[in-house]
Amino acid sequence: MKKNSAGMHLTDSKRKPFVIGYIFRRLLIMVIMILLVSTMIFLLFRTMPGDPTASMVDPSIPQEARQALLERYGLHESLWTQYKIFMGDLLRFDFGTSYFYNRPVSRVIGDRLPATLILMLTAMLFAYIIGVFGGAWMAWKRGTRLESAGVAFSLVFRSAPTFWVGLMVIMLFAVRLGWFPAQGMRSTGYEGTTFGEIFLSLDFLRHLVLPALTAGLYFLATPTLIMRNSMLEVMSEDYIEMAHAKGLPERRVLYRHAARNALLPVVTAGALFVGAAIGGQVLIEVVFSWPGLGREIVQAVTRSDYPLAQGSFIILSTVVMVMNLIADVLYAFLDPRITY
Amino acid sequence: MKKMVILVVLLTATMVVFGGGRAEQDAADAEMGALVPELTLRSSLPESNLVNYEMAQELSDELAKLGVTLNAQPTDFSVLLDVIYGEEMDYDAYTIGWSGRVERLDPDMFIYSINHSSNANPGGNNTSRYVNPEFDALADAQRSEMDIAARREYVWEAQRILAEDVPRITLYSRSNVQTYNHERFTGLENMSGEGLFNEWSPMVMEAIGERTVPVVASNVNITNLNPFGARSVYDWRNLRLIYDKLVRLSVDVEPTPWAATSWEVVDDTTIDVTLREGMNFHDGRPVTPEDVKFSYEAFMSLPDSYFAAFVQPIDSVELLGNNVIRFNMEYAYAPFITTTLTQIPILPKHIWEGIGDYTQYYNEHPVGSGPFEFVRFRNGEELVATKYEDYFHPVNIDGFVFKIYASPEGVLTDLELGVVDMVSYDLIPAHINQIKDNDGGRYSHLTITEAPDIGFFYIGMNNNRPPFNNKAFRVALSYLVDYDYALDVLLDGYGSRGGAGLVINAANEFWHNPEVPIHNTYNPERARQILAEAGFTWDSQGRMRMPLE
Amino acid sequence: MQKVKQLIQYITSYIAQRRGPSRRPAGRRNNQSFFSVFLSSLKSDRLALIGVVLLVFFIFVGVFADSLAPHGPRDRHYHDEGGIKRLESPTWDHPFGTTDVGRDIFSQVILGTRTALIVGFLAAVLVTFVGTVVGIVSGYFGGMVDTVLMRIVDFFYAIPFIPFVIVLAAIMQPSLWNVILAVSMLSWRTVARIVRSQVLSISKRPYIKAAKVAGAGHLRIMFRYILPNVVPLVLLEMAFMVNWTIMAEASIAFLGFGDPRVTSWGQILHMNSVSGYSRVAWWWNVPPGVAIILLLVSIFFVARSLEAVVDPRLRKR
């Protein structure tokens, strides 16, 4: 209950003795899921046409050389042997070496993942802050033109392809108005190397604005509309009338009592939305030349860089699962009725 | 509910109309030849090569008018390579291209490698499966002829045969049109097949304004900093500025002594090279003949490196003392100086000798002896290099930043915003036009450069299979290609004309045979005529049939 | 005994009184009221009305695309004096202008409408079919069946969408079917979950228990008694799936994993971006972009109104 900073102190401190056990159980399931996802993706890649050497070598190279390459990457082995090696490595957190980068996949991903995550989390944060307050406000204003306008606004941006909005946003804010940089994650030749220097600098934040805005506008409809519906539902609850009957100020009823409860389904929906959101990042990354993992996946797949594509896919899956877990735990913190 | 039902019915009806095919009976016209089989043309995807994609679709439309079904199937590049280099050799036709890398100025690649029958087997570069003994003899002869004028005779004659046999139809060559910011930099060299970001520009270009480190834009990511792992021209564009080479091709594509002060052709299979004195690697250690020997031998030990073809003729490398390095060849190899010596980088032996498998080394911080010193590389973002103060040749800029974009569109934006100073790839026609139009003076700071390219893009045909095994069919096909559409419309004129069997174009002045007549006009009537003359017929349904044996 | 009877009579009449005029008929009659409620809600909900009008318009355009499109999608158009009409801004002949090689964008957008509707509709049907079956089976049988099915659902929840479609597209030849297949493979999870929770609450209703007691078979109960009650919800999900698919198709096409030979809105945008004229020829990327927005928005507006019908608590707008 540390999360509840709203000034409420009267809580039963031993309310959630099972949280640790629950998280542990979930993590266990997650590991199994990851192994399943890995198996699936492994098999998918082996059924892919075109062996990786095709795009790796200059076409003018003799056939024997291609054979040598296949052997170097273990691609001449039987499927089962390849699978055993792959899974064995995976259990040691070894995704293998990228055919293209000649570099451990984990390091390639490590370079790219933070950029993807930060962009996504910023966009989600943006969408959720605006969406939660906006949704609550729309529920309050229900039946008015303002509400219709709010609904239409959020749905229009949910209906617009992000890459298209991205192009428009670049044209407007970067090219015409020149307010923000259009491409990349930081200025050319930016020196910073530590996490703080990279991700907390003003330069980075300026680059973050447009892509995060584009992604955020797309995400916006989910929290806004769910919050609105949920608020409408909650506002007809007896405890809201009770809060009024207690003579509490209207704003307190709206935000302390109604919004707090209405938030619960928003959190759940958000968790399920992450899966769609993190995949959709690819488009934003392409449009804004954002050096994220999504672009890497696209390249790895087109070049049949199995280890990198597999690794990225597995990592993205893991991110989705971790986000789901976080949302569930968050939900439990928000709703005291949930016990594990 | 009613509305939903209607919707379902309507949509289903649409699908039936949309997806339903016509199944017509084959009313075999008995006495005619076999039907021309249904063909598949594997073309590029629009995003990898829009012109090839378009031309393939157009050819499909043209053949349909002649009663031949040709499915132009856009195919991913790696899949395409897998198909045309695969064991099964199972394909009819495809579109692809050969890039005009500087070393391909030597005719060996375009004459021997892609047309000789010895390469017509699976995995070989003769993906047209073209076999002509008369041609083979010429191709062999030019290879071992060390006298350049005599060699030219062979090459010219070989071109004549190709133009007649039409093993492939060249669609077009694309010019190297690039751009740079003339308000910041001057003195750039534009090289054929290389563009602006070649081996020379970074050394000779000069800063005008305050910015002394140009930002070079790329729309393709760098994958590798390891010379043994590097597989694309994009990797090499940077590595060749960090690692030095014995010989460099000058702006006029003349071999110029570089890290080597001179070379001597002792006999057809022996070449002596003298290494320049006083050079150091970026870590301060001297460059020695041992490093050179090590580098060449390392590449010789890897059959699948980017340079495998170039070191293949080398038998051994000897050190003769006095900085002289001797290359013993297995057979006479005419292009040795222009290709091999200009391509193989000199690596520091003290760094590499301890590494087991060279190809698996990431080489996080490359150390070479070239004009630029590696600073850092951020995957997907940028590679930064700084001027190497100790270099024997003057360098005017303080370094460069190789900045990576996800799309040409992004580069154009940053060109306009002044973030980028020059590009390292060929601009697409649309962007050339936009920069030239200079709407509202937005691109006034940019200069467009143009150089012809010796590479070419073509429609490949499997000469082993009907109907492509019929020479008349191939020739007729070359009349169905709208070369004007490719050059004037799709390329906006930034390129040169293709033609039937053209492999060495006019940009390669020395080797190109101007006297060979090349069919390069669109004339469907003539095509029909050629086919009719060759015995092709059309049945009652308008389908084309093969000539009777 | 008499007293007990009277007590029951009292209780039932009391319940009837308490529920008052707002009680809704249970069972099959739901569907009838569903559409009439929807139609009547159109009168008061202006957004839904806009949505219906737009949607009908798009369906009309999609169905009659062949007749409505003045030209073929790949036809090149020439000036009278012979030159190709390259990158011309809108004129009467070409209401949305022409592409860089002289193709009529208006015709392409019209033909793209049909593609969007077909892709969206097909995938939505597949998704809702699989999702509904899994949801009903899982919710109805419960126990081990439920556990297993829900674990499978969890598995599919862990797969990132666009990367998965890209992999699928790479494995198979680029085609519209990839998008349909990928959407279907990953999106039934949502429908299954929602249907399951609905079924869980429905199975507790007295008439289901009554049917069971009366000896109705599992299939009969699932299809005769449960299915009609989830239909409104499923329709709603189907609407969202249509949108999801159209958006996915556009995204995949933009990334270059679509079938370039099929005229779709995403493909028009992709060709626009590949050609390099995206910033010059606004008439080339605005029409397909706006078409996507309008079609999706119209479906959202209609779905939103459906949602209010499905969930009476939202009807108080």
Next chain:
Amino acid sequence: MALLEVKDLEISYTVGTGSLKAVDGVSFSLNRGESLGIVGESGCGKTTIAKGLMQLLPKNGSISGGSIILDGRELVGLGKEAVRRMRLKDIAMISQSAMNALNPVYTIGDQLIEGIQAHTSMSRQEAYRRAVEVFEMVGLEEKRLKSYPHQMSGGMKQRAVIAMALTLSPPLIIADEPTTALDVVVQDRILHRILKIQKEINSSMIFITHDISVVSEICDYIMVMYGGKVMEMSKTDSFFRKPYHPYSLGLQNAFPIITEEMDELISIPGTPPNLLTPPAGCRFAERCPFAELLCEQKTPEYAEPEPGHLMMCHFPERVEEFRDRSSHTASWDLVRERLIKRMEVSQS
């Protein structure tokens, strides 16, 4: 002077195109320490009166006429802030559904303290002590303040809701069917506790229920409502000794008073009138076993057959006959047949 004076109160709802009067011309007054029970079927307007007093009407509802005077102050037309201050402090409500009246995400204590602090300048500690006091009053342990609603039983929750109403010792408490959701044994205990506390702190109480027997036990006065109007109002003992209105008679049948011997339960057939199109005459006429033509044409006036005993019927003098006939099932069966016939007519 009376604590609460309600005069000609009218409350209307706008529904769709029309509007309906859910409460139509209700007047009553209540002295300090006294309690009034309001009974009637669902939809008769009793809860609407409660909401009207609290000014907690939903958005489509409003007080369209009459006045409510509490302690000499007119409540109708009071500003928002004044209304807010009045709630809990002057009029507290014990709500119908204790199950849902507590916010599930906050502890009971927090919700109590929040109410106290909204009206007083008490510190958190003081408010907490007050909360403990009222918890003791309703018989809950102090540690329960730290519980969340879902951790308590229905009875405990109901007591917590009662405690909440008591925190500021308001002069008027409105209990709106406070025990409907509970089982019979708990119901009884809670009712008596409410009664006891009401006497202790000497506040007035309005007790709303559909269960007429409850009123007989705990209220000083009773008001029977039907279709938004008061059908009968009197002192409780007078009413139970001698109910006058046919509707009251029907209600008594439906809720046998335990002390009296009754053979059978008789319910009133039919449903309350639709107030969007209220009947022209007496609102109960349709279901009344003794209705005559006059009843369907003309709204009756209030009669006062005994001092302080008001009723709305055209035939106060026939009360003895009504009482007798109403105890027979046959009279009510007649109504049922009449209703069925009418339904058939309107359908054909």
